[in-house]
Amino acid sequence: MVAGPLPTPSGPGKDRLRLWVRLLRASRSIEAELRERLRQEFNTTLPRFDVMAALYRVPEGMLMSDLSRFLLVSNGNVTGIVDRLVSEGLVARARRNGDRRTSMVRLTEEGSKAFAVIAAAHESWIGELLGNVSEDEARRLTGMLNSFRSNWEGRE
Amino acid sequence: MVAGPLPTPSGPGKDRLRLWVRLLRASRSIEAELRERLRQEFNTTLPRFDVMAALYRVPEGMLMSDLSRFLLVSNGNVTGIVDRLVSEGLVARARRNGDRRTSMVRLTEEGSKAFAVIAAAHESWIGELLGNVSEDEARRLTGMLNSFRSNWEGRE
DNA sequence: TTATGAAACTTCAAGCTTGAAATAATTTGC
DNA sequence: GCAAATTATTTCAAGCTTGAAGTTTCATAA
Helix, strand or coil, X not given: CCCXXXXXXXXXXXXXXXXXXXXXXXXXHHHHHHHHHHHHHHCCXXXXXXXXXXXXXXXXCEEHHHHHHHHCCCHHHHHHHHHHHHHCCCEEEEECCCCCCCXXXXXCHXXXXXXXXXXXXXXXXXXXXCCCCCHHHXXXXXXXXXXXXXXXXXXX | CCCCCCCCCCCCCHHHHHHHHHHHHHHHHHHHHHHHHHHHHHCCCHHHHHHHHHHHCCCCCEEHHHHHHHHXXXXXXXXXXXXXXXXXXCEEEEECCCCCCCEEEEECHHHHHHHHHHHHXXXXXXXXXXXXXXXXXXXXXXXXXXXXXXXXXXXX
């Protein structure tokens, strides 16, 4: 995945392959740095941050399945992460009257406060780590990344 | 990480944050698709593919530590993946005379043949999944991604 | 009704991943 | 030479991740 043959290859499709390798290396580097800082500064993890970020947008909460779809991870995965967040008092499950299979998951008051602090740091880290990209360039890159999403997304 | 607040936020730094979210979602989607196909078609995993791809470039082999640096994963991680590849007969460890702490890890004949087949499929998958990106656009995107690597890389 | 199927979750085993601690071998400084 | 520091690797516990199998609840319809 990450490898790029050393005598730089050429041929049809090689440019896309190279793009993918770069994309993956970029996101892995940034992820590694964020994970490290989240651990050092806030004693938390990236998956927990992801879940809290998703919930922060929606005070009324989300279903487990919505959460898993939104975060692009499996159902069973979310169960474990939410379990840990619940045991830390940052997240709460609320059984619903209508459908007893589902439960709304939401940030607790404490979780919401904690997340706001972490999110502020997170945003400034991103600003630092992507500092070489101008705001304008960032917008253009974002647009280009959008364009190739449609190709495989929404198939499941 | 993946979350983007729904009432689209604005302000200084928001464009970089949005870029990061897109970048991460893009690479996660593609990774998920590749992982699925590697499993279905070749009964293997992304980490194993990564290790084999790294080794394929260098017939004489790599040290464990070079492998871990190259793949941006921890040392202990590589140990486990290489262990499994060795038990599958795809990779071999060779103790060196010079330095008995280290061992050269290389693809076996079988591993090399197997990888060539998988790599061809992989490249065509990438061509398919990034089909919306023209070759020209791919080159430009790659260049832009390069530009912001230097900002945090090579710090450790 | 009531069975049949679908949907929302959880559980589970296997594998991946990390950071820290442990081992072993080499290098450095005295 | 030899202690101390460094380097290369493995081991380990904890957590993340997946796909598959299992449970409970709901929806459909004969």
